[in-house]
Amino acid sequence: MAELLDLHTALCAEVERRHREATGLRKELAQTINGLALSVRKDAAESARVAVSQYQRQLADSDRSLAPWTALVSDLPDHPTLPSAIRIGSRREYAAGVELQLPVVWRIDNAPQPLLIHAEDDDAEDTATALLQATVLRLGLHLGTTARYTLLDPAGLGSAFPFAGRLPRRSHAPSADLLRTIVSDVEMILREKLPPGETELLTRGPESPGTFEVVAIDRFPEGLAQAEIQLALKLCAHGPRAGKFVLMTHRRGCGHELDPSLRCNCQSVHIDGQSNWTPERAPLREHEARIASAISSLEPVRPTIDWSSAAGLPEEEWWSETSRDTVSTPIGTGSDGTPLPFWIGERTDGRLCVHGALAGQTGTGKSTLYQTIILGLCVRYSPDELQLILIDGKQGVSFQPYAALPHTRIVSLHTSPDVARSVLPELLDEAEQRYQLFRTHGVDNLTSYRKLAGRPPLPRILVLVDEYQQLFEEDVDQTAQAYLRKLVEQGRGAGVHIVLGSQRFKPKSMGDSSGIFAQLQLRMSLALTEEDRTSIRELGREARELLAECQDRGEILVNDAGGADGKNRLGRVAFCPLDQRQSLIESLRRRWGQGRPMPAANVLDGEDRPRLWDVPLVRKALGSSRQPANSWWERQAQQPERMGGLSETDWLAEEAPTPVFLGAKKSLHGQATVTLRRRRAENLVIAGGEPAQRCDLVIAVVASLALSTRSLELMILDSARGPERDQIANAATRLASTGITITVLDGPSALEDLMAQPDSPVALVVTEVDTADEFAPDSEHYPPRESPAATALQRIASQGPQDGTHVVASFGRVESARQILKGSLGSFRHRVALPMSESESHHFINSRSASRLAGDSPPSAVLHDAQSNREVPFLPFARPSQGEVDALVSKLLRWRTSQ
Numbered sequence: 001m002a003e004l005l006d007l008h009t010a011l012c013a014e015v016e017r018r019h020r021e022a023t024g025l026r027k028e029l030a031q032t033i034n035g036l037a038l039s040v041r042k043d044a045a046e047s048a049r050v051a052v053s054q055y056q057r058q059l060a061d062s063d064r065s066l067a068p069w070t071a072l073v074s075d076l077p078d079h080p081t082l083p084s085a086i087r088i089g090s091r092r093e094y095a096a097g098v099e100l101q102l103p104v105v106w107r108i109d110n111a112p113q114p115l116l117i118h119a120e121d122d123d124a125e126d127t128a129t130a131l132l133q134a135t136v137l138r139l140g141l142h143l144g145t146t147a148r149y150t151l152l153d154p155a156g157l158g159s160a161f162p163f164a165g166r167l168p169r170r171s172h173a174p175s176a177d178l179l180r181t182i183v184s185d186v187e188m189i190l191r192e193k194l195p196p197g198e199t200e201l202l203t204r205g206p207e208s209p210g211t212f213e214v215v216a217i218d219r220f221p222e223g224l225a226q227a228e229i230q231l232a233l234k235l236c237a238h239g240p241r242a243g244k245f246v247l248m249t250h251r252r253g254c255g256h257e258l259d260p261s262l263r264c265n266c267q268s269v270h271i272d273g274q275s276n277w278t279p280e281r282a283p284l285r286e287h288e289a290r291i292a293s294a295i296s297s298l299e300p301v302r303p304t305i306d307w308s309s310a311a312g313l314p315e316e317e318w319w320s321e322t323s324r325d326t327v328s329t330p331i332g333t334g335s336d337g338t339p340l341p342f343w344i345g346e347r348t349d350g351r352l353c354v355h356g357a358l359a360g361q362t363g364t365g366k367s368t369l370y371q372t373i374i375l376g377l378c379v380r381y382s383p384d385e386l387q388l389i390l391i392d393g394k395q396g397v398s399f400q401p402y403a404a405l406p407h408t409r410i411v412s413l414h415t416s417p418d419v420a421r422s423v424l425p426e427l428l429d430e431a432e433q434r435y436q437l438f439r440t441h442g443v444d445n446l447t448s449y450r451k452l453a454g455r456p457p458l459p460r461i462l463v464l465v466d467e468y469q470q471l472f473e474e475d476v477d478q479t480a481q482a483y484l485r486k487l488v489e490q491g492r493g494a495g496v497h498i499v500l501g502s503q504r505f506k507p508k509s510m511g512d513s514s515g516i517f518a519q520l521q522l523r524m525s526l527a528l529t530e531e532d533r534t535s536i537r538e539l540g541r542e543a544r545e546l547l548a549e550c551q552d553r554g555e556i557l558v559n560d561a562g563g564a565d566g567k568n569r570l571g572r573v574a575f576c577p578l579d580q581r582q583s584l585i586e587s588l589r590r591r592w593g594q595g596r597p598m599p600a601a602n603v604l605d606g607e608d609r610p611r612l613w614d615v616p617l618v619r620k621a622l623g624s625s626r627q628p629a630n631s632w633w634e635r636q637a638q639q640p641e642r643m644g645g646l647s648e649t650d651w652l653a654e655e656a657p658t659p660v661f662l663g664a665k666k667s668l669h670g671q672a673t674v675t676l677r678r679r680r681a682e683n684l685v686i687a688g689g690e691p692a693q694r695c696d697l698v699i700a701v702v703a704s705l706a707l708s709t710r711s712l713e714l715m716i717l718d719s720a721r722g723p724e725r726d727q728i729a730n731a732a733t734r735l736a737s738t739g740i741t742i743t744v745l746d747g748p749s750a751l752e753d754l755m756a757q758p759d760s761p762v763a764l765v766v767t768e769v770d771t772a773d774e775f776a777p778d779s780e781h782y783p784p785r786e787s788p789a790a791t792a793l794q795r796i797a798s799q800g801p802q803d804g805t806h807v808v809a810s811f812g813r814v815e816s817a818r819q820i821l822k823g824s825l826g827s828f829r830h831r832v833a834l835p836m837s838e839s840e841s842h843h844f845i846n847s848r849s850a851s852r853l854a855g856d857s858p859p860s861a862v863l864h865d866a867q868s869n870r871e872v873p874f875l876p877f878a879r880p881s882q883g884e885v886d887a888l889v890s891k892l893l894r895w896r897t898s899q
Helices: 003-059 069-074 120-147 175-193 224-243 260-265 285-298 365-380 400-404 416-442 447-450 468-472 479-494 530-534 541-547 576-593 617-620 630-636 692-707 727-736 748-753 788-799 816-829 838-843 884-899
Strands: 085-095 098-107 113-117 149-152 212-217 244-251 265-269 327-334 339-346 356-359 386-391 408-413 461-464 497-502 522-525 553-557 568-573 602-605 656-663 671-676 685-688 711-718 742-744 763-765 805-811 828-833 861-865 870-876
Touching: 003 265, 085 120, 098 265, 113 120, 120 149, 120 212, 120 244, 120 265, 120 285, 149 175, 175 212, 175 224, 224 244, 224 260, 327 365, 327 553, 339 497, 339 522, 339 553, 339 568, 365 386, 365 461, 365 568, 365 576, 386 416, 400 408, 400 576, 408 416, 416 447, 416 461, 416 468, 416 479, 416 497, 468 479, 468 497, 479 497, 522 617, 530 541, 541 553, 541 568, 617 630, 617 656, 617 692, 617 884, 656 692, 656 861, 671 711, 671 861, 671 870, 685 692, 685 816, 692 711, 692 727, 692 763, 692 805, 692 870, 692 884, 711 727, 711 748, 727 742, 727 884, 788 805, 788 816, 805 816, 816 838, 828 838, 838 861
Parallel strands: 113 244, 113 265, 149 212, 212 244, 356 497, 356 522, 386 408, 386 461, 408 602, 461 497, 685 805, 685 828, 711 742, 711 763, 763 805
Antiparallel strands: 085 098, 327 339, 327 568, 522 553, 553 568, 656 671, 656 870, 828 861, 861 870
């Protein structure tokens, strides 16, 4: 028994021992397992965090369609791409304790279902519309001009799409007409434009304008008739296969139940107060214009037609063609692969193509076409065979690079209506002079004259006028219409040809154009708006149908038979890269410059103020080694303005005529010039505007007097204040260093001792007369007594001109000039009016012209001849720079030492 008890005790102890060991092992195992689990959790959490970080990084760098607005606006795309999905919102998700912002997307690959946005309550209606706006803009940033945009808001009368007017290729028509047209287009695409094996248009990608269409309808079906609703349902069912992206919002409780088919055909999203996602909103209003502009500029990358192969010539063949009958050049490649020609003149078979017209909406490639025409012609014809006159519109920059060509006579940039119109009478004068030359030689046209032996070649003149609708702006007398009709009739035989370009063939400001367009045999059209295309009367029915295919930039229709059917050719314009164009122009300059002086084109820029140093007569004078004599000025002054002269036939040496240049006329040629002679009232008065404008004019007067006369003495009385104080006196002092007799008077009292008949001719320059107290009447007496200085100024102005003393005076206000000069204002034949009130303008120049000058940029003025009652609008010269004054001083000193 004892042994059994001992054995039992031993067994119990062993069991206890083993139990303790097992418990310890369990604890160790539990600790190990817990440690392992903790390690696994830490590794998993770290892995999850790494994965989340990588996802967020990849999302930021992924398809732009999923990027937030902030990223899109800061880095707008530069070419269209078709994404697989469009971001329409975001939702929160959590992974491994990390918050994720996951995009909610509208999948648009493989014939996308229409997007149907449900506003579940009234509070969600604005959010739904904002999502619709955002999605249209996002989609536009991927499709650009490859899509047409149809935005319908029949219930809100268009208020849902405030940016609609800025989008390209936007459809305009009533809802029913638009929907009917779109559904018809879908039927045509599914029937004719999907080749075998293709099930939807989307597989092609964004190839060219018109490939796709974005159709957005806010608050469907409110405001739509039953027939329109049925059309929209058809569009939802079949439109995606034809490249139609359809988006709609629907408001619950609007009284219109949705057709059950929409639930099957659409991807639906719901917006309410309990939504677990955040819908996209439209970008900030200040970004809308920038985004819409980016959409308008997104054009597909297309293969270009190289200018060199399509229109260029090897350099050894340059200038090898004659313009006796025509000038012509390829401008690209026709749809059949053959060259697409541009030609002007009269062919040997008797066919005429004398003038032309070009139409094309903004962004369709007009600048490229002009470039191709100009360069193609200039490598084929020398400047002896062809000359160019290039007139840009107010916003034009197409012709700026071609001022450097030796063929270019005139380049006018940012042209005002006055300048644009002035080209017409000048061209008529050119044609008339040519006809006089032809009659002298017994012929009646340029072609016959060019056949005469021993005669130098008389070049054809090609005039390109871009944005020619400006010809008719502010043309109350319709002179442009009459000039243009006469020009197109007379230009044929004279070899003067004009091509008129605009966004449409006939501008709205143009009157009856039938007589003009009858002479425009060459008619070219780039892509037009649907409205302009369907309303064209300058092309036949066949051309209107063909133009529907001109949707891409550079696609063109050319008709050289006055628009007649059967004479239309479609093609694409060749493109010359910038570096190649610059190289061509420089090579053409070098080719002409071999042994001959380079002709200088007359460049007019409507955005720049003219400079005295750009006046042709001033350039000629400064280019002379000796100071020009009076006989030189007489010869130059009698030359026509278009040849750099003054068209001044009344030039008598005994009257000591002295030209004074004030600014550039608002025309292609000529300056606003006053010729001071020894005659009664040969004085100049300047009034109105700002002190700086008057100061600039007076400095131009002083500089031109110093340049154009040897014997005239200058006396300066400068009463200017503020920033203009001493500006004129300082310029005069610098000029006095050249030996010119210039006296700066101490004050108005010096006028009392100035004799009306000095020993030598005098130009008395008195500035800002109404700011000098000495000229004001003595108000201590009644009636106020006239000041001695004012009396002296009146006497000099009245009696001086016949004896060679001329007054140049400036006033801030016309009323001040009338009070100080009194009856002697009539002694100032020449009057410059700067901006002033209507009443002042009437009293000063007998018209309201000066009252219309306010706000002009650059500033304008009117030169009035009180003797002939003739007005000349002009742009005053800018103030000469210090360098220009130094150059004039240096030239005058060289002239003095060479005498």
